[in-house]
Amino acid sequence: MDGMELIAFNIISNVGTAKSMGIQALIKGREGKEKEKEAEKLLEDAASFLKEGHKSHAQLIQEEAKGNKQEISLILMHAEDQLMASEIILSLAKEMLYMQKEINDLKNK
Amino acid sequence: MKKILLVCNAGMSTSILVQKMKKVAEQKSIEVTIEAMPSTDLSQFWQSSDVILIGPQIGFMKDSIKETVENKIPVEVINMVDYGRMNADKVLALAIDLIK
Numbered sequence: 001m002d003g004m005e006l007i008a009f010n011i012i013s014n015v016g017t018a019k020s021m022g023i024q025a026l027i028k029g030r031e032g033k034e035k036e037k038e039a040e041k042l043l044e045d046a047a048s049f050l051k052e053g054h055k056s057h058a059q060l061i062q063e064e065a066k067g068n069k070q071e072i073s074l075i076l077m078h079a080e081d082q083l084m085a086s087e088i089i090l091s092l093a094k095e096m097l098y099m100q101k102e103i104n105d106l107k108n109k
Numbered sequence: 110m111k112k113i114l115l116v117c118n119a120g121m122s123t124s125i126l127v128q129k130m131k132k133v134a135e136q137k138s139i140e141v142t143i144e145a146m147p148s149t150d151l152s153q154f155w156q157s158s159d160v161i162l163i164g165p166q167i168g169f170m171k172d173s174i175k176e177t178v179e180n181k182i183p184v185e186v187i188n189m190v191d192y193g194r195m196n197a198d199k200v201l202a203l204a205i206d207l208i209k
Contacts, residue, residue: 005125005195006194006195008122009122009125009192009193009194009195010193010194012122012164012166012192012193013164013165013166013189013190013192013193014189014193015166016117016164016165016166016167016189016192017165017166017168017189019166020165020166020167020168020169021168021169023169024168024169027169049189074121075121075122075125078119078121078122082118082166
C-alpha cells in the first residue's frame with residue numbers, strides 16, 4: 001500500500017474515533033448527573049485521538065513546506081474533511097457538555 | 110454466499126478497505142461478497158447481508174444501526190488500529206468470526 005493512502009487512513013481512523021467519542025460523550029451527558037464524569041473522560045480521550053490525527057497531517061504540511069511536493073489524492077481530501085468535522089464537533093461537544101451539566105443540575109434542583 | 114457489509118460516513122474509506130478485503134478473500138479462497146455503503150443507505154440494503162462492520166468514525170451509531178437491522182444480524186465496530194492500518198486480514202477475520 002502506498003504511503004499517502006496509509007497516512008490518510010491513519011488520519012481518518014484517529015479523527016474519526018475522536019468524533020465518535022465526542023458524540024458518545026454528549027449521549028452520556030444526557031443520561032444524567034452520575035454519567036458526567038464518564039462523558040468528560042470521553043472528551044478527554046477524544047482530544048488525544050484528534051491530536052494524533054493532527055500530527056500526521058502536520059507532518060505532511062511540513063514536508064511540503066520543506067519543498068517536498070506531496071501527492072494530493074481524493075482520499076487525502078476526505079481525511080482532511082474528517083479532520084475538520086471532528087475538530088468542530090469536539091469544540092462544540094465541549095461547550096454542549098457544559099450546557100448539559102447545567103441542565104442536569106437544574107433538573108436535580 | 111455470505112455477504113459482509115462495511116459502513117461509514119460516505120462509504121469512501123470503507124470502499125478502499127473493501128477492495129483490500131476482496132483481495133485477501135480471493136487469496137485465501139474464502140467465498141464471500143463484500144460491499145461498502147454509506148450509513149444513510151443502510152436501511153434499504155441491509156436485508157441481504159449477514160454481518161455489518163462499521164468504521165470507527167461512526168462508532169457512536171452502533172446502537173442505532175442495531176435498531177435499523179432489528180438485531181437480526183451482528184453489528185460490530187472495526188478496531189481503530191486495524192482500520193488505520195487497513196489491516197484487511199484482521200477485518201475479514203472479524204467478519205467471518207461474527208457470521209459463525
